[in-house]
Amino acid sequence: MEDNSLPLILVCNDDGIFARGLKELVAAVMPLGQVVVVAPDKPQSGKGHSITLDLPLWYRTSHAFDPGVTAYKCTGSPADCVKIALYKILPRRPDIILSGINHGSNSSINLLYSGTMGAAMEGALHNIHSVGFSILNFAADAGFEDIAGYVRQITSKVLAYKGSDTLCLNVNIPNPAEHPIVGIKTARMCRAMWDEYYEENIHPNNRKMYYWLCGKFVNHEPDAPDTDEKALSEGYISICPVKIDYTDYAQLDEISRWEF
């Protein structure tokens, strides 16, 4: 039953409709408004801001949640889920879009590949405040009970925000099994890279090689005090605001002096 006096909260993720983190996010923010879930019908990790152009999509009611939670599964990417929610499913424009809670970090350059943040960035494109939540623990039982209060607090803060900008926040949460959470810090995106390699093996049928991406995260500025990685390493939840304009204005100035 719809109650227009409550904030409408759209919840999405990239780990798919059955992910534990999605259920935990819904449970954390249920007290704040009317929740509608529109999430991918299968895992979509690493899908970034991809969208489906060359195929149709469909969505169906999901029964993966307790009665009282309206939920749909969709065949598309996280960003597709946000689009189809806004254009086809929701009874009105949501007050906020939440994505997650992702199982694994989306800090630093992980943001670029993140389907969780792809959904949040899609929301911000539509001028709707959007927050992606990620936890630095891949386990289903990742210590969600310790973080629900923080997730609710950050969501409340954004719902109450009266500034003129649209917010798109990348929130990362330390692994509660490793760090007691000591607070919340705003932070910039850290410069880092994955030290990557491909694990090779032989395809059992056609006898040719296949390659599986593996890697180790390397922080390129471990001593910088103001990065998301630093905040996380000290046990803080990091909040990094994301800009949708990717123009490099310093370089724009420089290359505008090129002569052709």
Next chain:
Amino acid sequence: MEDNSLPLILVCNDDGIFARGLKELVAAVMPLGQVVVVAPDKPQSGKGHSITLDLPLWYRTSHAFDPGVTAYKCTGSPADCVKIALYKILPRRPDIILSGINHGSNSSINLLYSGTMGAAMEGALHNIHSVGFSILNFAADAGFEDIAGYVRQITSKVLAYKGSDTLCLNVNIPNPAEHPIVGIKTARMCRAMWDEYYEENIHPNNRKMYYWLCGKFVNHEPDAPDTDEKALSEGYISICPVKIDYTDYAQLDEISRWEF
């Protein structure tokens, strides 16, 4: 045969190994160095910066090019192609990574969804100058003969660039069938949106609805003089430098005053 004295040019795209734009890009830059193509084995439009994490990849020699062009097709996304080229295929670090020529615009917010630019951004992450080229014409015969000289000129300029920054350039080319090209302009990413809707129809087998994303591009700042859209509308090739740090520093300053 490898010649280490020539620049090594990695060429990728998102329309796939058989796309006409890829062939035209290779032809345009062949005089500038040794070209190796690593491109998706199927179209990957709209895949953004997505990567393949949960499946293995493979690549095979492609015979889609004239003898003299070393080419591989890969099962992954454009960004996967760049990774596997760097880690497994290329004999040495390339001097430049080129992506395209994309059939269709990647100006303005199209950048966010663009597989073409996903490959370029992946290249820049590895500190290799990278350029994505796109043409505002979806036809196979898009007027490539009129633009090869510009593509070669921009690539030469980047190869000769001696600055300390890594360049990641989003180059868009007006439709030669509509505009004689009048020159090259550097420009920022325009604020715009797609006015989107889903075309609905009934799945012929299961009788339920399916939804296909459609839309019309709407420029939200048509009068701004310094955007990529403005440059393109005046017949200029637009060059927008892309920043890999997505932090919104103005918002960071503001939300760092929030109290939790």
